[in-house]
Amino acid sequence: KAGVTQTPRYLIKTRGQQVTLSCSPISGHRSVSWYQQTPGQGLQFLFEYFSETQRNKGNFPGRFSGRQFSNSRSEMNVSTLELGDSALYLCASKVTGDNEQFFGPGTRLTVL
């Protein structure tokens, strides 16, 4: 069974631009969560999607948004990029009702 895939793996943007990251969960996993990892703040929960609905949201500004499609694939979008948005963005999927999350390799975003 293929693992969680994330595209692109690396991305360089400039301040003020927007970016869209993509995540394909493991087949059969309907829950997709996104995390931001930075050296200063560590791993922080962004949001979780299930059946195309946002089920949980972390403490991030409205510039961070996401969506989930009917095939469970998910995208997250960051608008008006700031230098502080430079981070590793991780996507994870899991089986409904289970606790273990399966992570993708991440997208490393650099904002210049």
Add this chain to the structure above:
Amino acid sequence: SQQGEEDPQALSIQEGENATMNCSYKTSINNLQWYRQNSGRGLVHLILIRSNEREKHSGRLRVTLDTSKKSSSLLITASRAADTASYFCARYNTDKLIFGTGTRLQVFP
């Protein structure tokens, strides 16, 4: 912060030695999980211990949980160079998975 605290922040040992990492948290839990991350890549689930369990083993890993002290520890026995990674504890809080600050483990051959 809702994050758990882990200590030590960094740990360097020789191959064959044991490595112990500790995690403390603030709220009650149903279970606590440990994950490993190799050098800025995705996380890999290692083990889950439920609140009614005190100890759990998986291969060279041993996890203990003390709910009265709100703490857990991860022991890696007979460490190998391939165990070099960051280790995170994680727990659910209002359906959000909250990670600890992590321990960076370096195992020297």
